[in-house]
Amino acid sequence: MARKFGIFLTIFCILLTSCHADWNILNEQRTSSGLKISLKNFCESWRMNVELHNIRNYQAVPQECIAYIGKYMTSTQYQVDSERTISECILHLTTNCILEKDGKDSWIFDIDDTLLSSVPYYKKNGFGGNKPNETALEDWMSQGKGTALKHSLKLFNHLKELGVQIFLVSSRKEHLRSATVDNLVHVGFYGWKELILRSQEDECKNVQKFKAEARNKIISKGYRIVGIIGDQWSSIVGLPSAKRSFKLPNPMYYIA
Template identity: 60%
Template sequence: MGRNLALTLALTSLCIGLVAADWNILKQKRKHYGLKSSLKNYCESWRINVELNNIREFEVVPQECVAYIKHYMTSSQYEADSERAIEEVRLYLSSCCTLEGDGKDAWIFDVDDTLLSTIPFYKKHNFGGEKLNTTLLEEWMKESKAPALDHTFNLFHEIKNKGVKIFLISSRSETLRSATVDNLINVGYHGWSSLILRGLEDELTRVQEYKASARKRLMDEGYRIWGIIGDQWSSFAGLPTTKRTFKLPNSMYYLS
């Protein structure tokens, strides 16, 4: 009887030991890391599909991905991705274009998150995790404190110095003209040919239709538009098209 009890106790201790050995902090960390890794993969997939224009017209960034989007938009990877796009513009310009020198060679830049960064605003508004309050955004724009984006600042001046006319087509309201001009000049942009903003007649027009209409007017005036650079697909959509388009990364919001 005593021997049987001792044997039972020994086996019980062994089983408890095995269970304890199976649960250890390293394995729990691996399991936890696996969950994090899956969420990271999901959020990266979501971001890439925004950039590919597969995911459209979203009003907010998925809540589970807000921290990831924040990390990306303030990271060296965002800078590297943007710089890579700029390098492709330079490669294109090095071989694409025989400039006529007649004042009709042109390039189009978007403004927000192309020349000027709205990241300081979105830092205060959950990096796209909140539904956009247009009134608050325009109040922020009126302060004329948006910083220049380094990766396009130099490109802007390089293109201008080639003798190419630069047109800025923004989805900003005409009421923001003075603040926008002040902001651009304050951070070092100058020498653009025209800043095109949305007037009252454009308020009910989708961004892509408004921008396509602005391109058509320029082409009707005889301008050869060698390319467009912007952070939204609506900057490129619709007819007429240009010879090339270059998309900068931005997964905080979507303008259609």
């Protein structure tokens, strides 16, 4: 009985300490203007400013926000945010975009967390709370475990029906080509025009430069880029640009 009481007391003290720590964060943190905020307010503001590209070049999700980011990436809200982005893409195609339908209309997709979800990997690796481990991530990619993002598959198939040529431009390295193709086809992505990955000579370039150069090569072949979609700003900024660019939500990591 005494042993059980001791265990109970220990657990109670741990919970009390945790609650006290949370109470300090939730009730005493203030902005520079003196506005009292909660931990949720802080993490939501951090996530929003990542998406707005105000916060850049971070190496990891703030430790106090790991649980919040994990909850968001596995939530209905993430699904709704992503599906709304796809809806805007389709609206662009049906209302503001005049397709020439001569085989030269094109659309560019990123791959990771645009077509294939890496949430299963990050779920086991702190939802971005740990510093990037390129070796571990590439090992996971080589196993072809990425799951299809259903909202993106909807857009992908819609573009095929319209006769738009699809280009995949990814920061994945060339040695992952076979595993990437197998993974994409296995979950329903097939029928693209070209898959562009980083060669050894591209590895010394930042991702934004590599992807801008890839767009330039596509245009030099006579294609018109009517749209780009990716989860990272480095996939869509820089020249040449598309008629419209769309960003999917992803606060787990930042790729420059």
